Amino acid sequence: MMQRGLNMPYTDKVKGLNANTLKLIAIVAMTLDHLTWTLFPGYSTEWYVILLHIIGRITAPIMWFFIAEGYYHTHNIKKYAARLFILAAISHFAYNFCFGIPFIPFQTTIFNQTGVVWSLAWGLVLLYIFDKAEWKAWQKSVAAIIICLITFPSDWSCIATMAILSIGMNRGNFKKQMTHMMVCVVMYAIVYFLFIDKIYALIQLGTCLTIPLLRLYNGERGTFKGMGKLFYAYYPLHLLICGVIRIILWGVGYSTGTANF
Numbered sequence: 710m711m712q713r714g715l716n717m718p719y720t721d722k723v724k725g726l727n728a729n730t731l732k733l734i735a736i737v738a739m740t741l742d743h744l745t746w747t748l749f750p751g752y753s754t755e756w757y758v759i760l761l762h763i764i765g766r767i768t769a770p771i772m773w774f775f776i777a778e779g780y781y782h783t784h785n786i787k788k789y790a791a792r793l794f795i796l797a798a799i800s801h802f803a804y805n806f807c808f809g810i811p812f813i814p815f816q817t818t819i820f821n822q823t824g825v826v827w828s829l830a831w832g833l834v835l836l837y838i839f840d841k842a843e844w845k846a847w848q849k850s851v852a853a854i855i856i857c858l859i860t861f862p863s864d865w866s867c868i869a870t871m872a873i874l875s876i877g878m879n880r881g882n883f884k885k886q887m888t889h890m891m892v893c894v895v896m897y898a899i900v901y902f903l904f905i906d907k908i909y910a911l912i913q914l915g916t917c918l919t920i921p922l923l924r925l926y927n928g929e930r931g932t933f934k935g936m937g938k939l940f941y942a943y944y945p946l947h948l949l950i951c952g953v954i955r956i957i958l959w960g961v962g963y964s965t966g967t968a969n970f
Contacts, residue, residue, distance in 0.1 A: 725927030728775060729936045734922065735771035736940065738764050740947055743807065747951045748958070750965035752906045759912060766915035767922070769825070769865055770872070770890060774923055776829050777877035780836050790837075793830035796941050800824040803945035804864070806952040809964035814862060817964075825864040826944065831856050832873030839874060868897040887920050 742765020749758045776793075783789040804824035805812050814822040838844060838852045853874070857867035875889035894916050902910035930936075955965060 725929075726922065726925040727927055727929040727931035728778070729931030729933050731771050731922060731926060732775065732936050732940065735768045736943060738766075739768040741765055742768065743947065743951050744954075746808065746965045747955050750955075750959065750963070752909055754908060759908070762909070762912050763915035763918070766913060767919045769869065770916050770919035770923065772825065772829060773832070773869060773872045773890065774876055774886075774926075776833055776873050777836060777880065780833055780840075780877055781880065786833075786837055790830060790833050792941070793826060793833060796944065797824065797826040797830050800826045800945045800948065803948035803952070807948040807955065807965075808952075809955060809959075809962070819862050820866075821864060822862040823864070824944075824948070825869060827863040828860040828865055828867065828869035829873070831860045832870040835870050835874050836877040839878060866897065868893050883924065887923070891917060891920075 741761050745758060745761040745765065749755070753759075779789060780786065801823045802812055804810070805822075808821075810822065811817060835853060835856050839849050844852075853871075856870055860867045860870050863869075872890045872893045875893060876886045879885040879889060894913060898910045898913040901913055955963065959965070
């Protein structure tokens with residue numbers, strides 16, 4: 710059974726980056742990425758568009774990492790999960806409005822039917838299940854398969870849930886955390902390469918740029934205590950704003966087509 714709250718070999722507490730700083734970096738990168746999809750819809754191959762999308766790949770691993778960290782630091786896992794699922798429900802409408810996706814899933818495709826928070830919430834659940842010593846290995850495997858199917862239609866698909874599990878189960882070993890995370894991302898990129906777009910498949914590998922940033926994590930939260938609440942408010946709000954921009958630029962029925970699925 711994994712130990713929650715165990716000590717970690719973090720980098721220097723003064724020189725490193727605290728959680729608030731890393732989350733702020735994730736928010737900025739996410740905003741740039743979503744604005745880029747709004748302003749330059751489709752799979753544009755302009756160098757500056759590709760560069761902005763590569764910067765946007767920084768966001769997801771930071772989210773995955775801190776969901777796993779949050780699991781070990783929270784005093785109430787049920788309340789933590791409930792907050793994420795509530796945010797996922799609210800963000801579903803904001804995310805689909807942003808990119809011109811029907812609110813009712815599966816009207817257009819099985820891919821990219823809701824936002825990434827759905828996968829984050831289930832990733833937390835999966836980590837909790839694998840931390841239960843009384844669950845047998847086959848039960849955990851079945852739960853993982855079911856959760857992967859549930860999260861498959863969301864942004865970053867079931868890759869997000871598996872990455873959270875890999876990061877959480879290897880807590881204390883940064884090399885294993887990042888190696889297993891990148892294995893998940895490579896699987897994602899391969900599927901993307903085969904079925905969606907070859908150039909944008911390679912863009913997904915830009916998630917590796919997050920590794921040196923996470924390596925600088927010093928284990929400190931930072932002085933600002935409201936970063937979690939800020940993200941809960943900012944995530945759906947910035948999507949709504951991007952959605953308004955989409956309508957102004959391209960019209961009500963236009964779908965921008967996001968790179969993730």
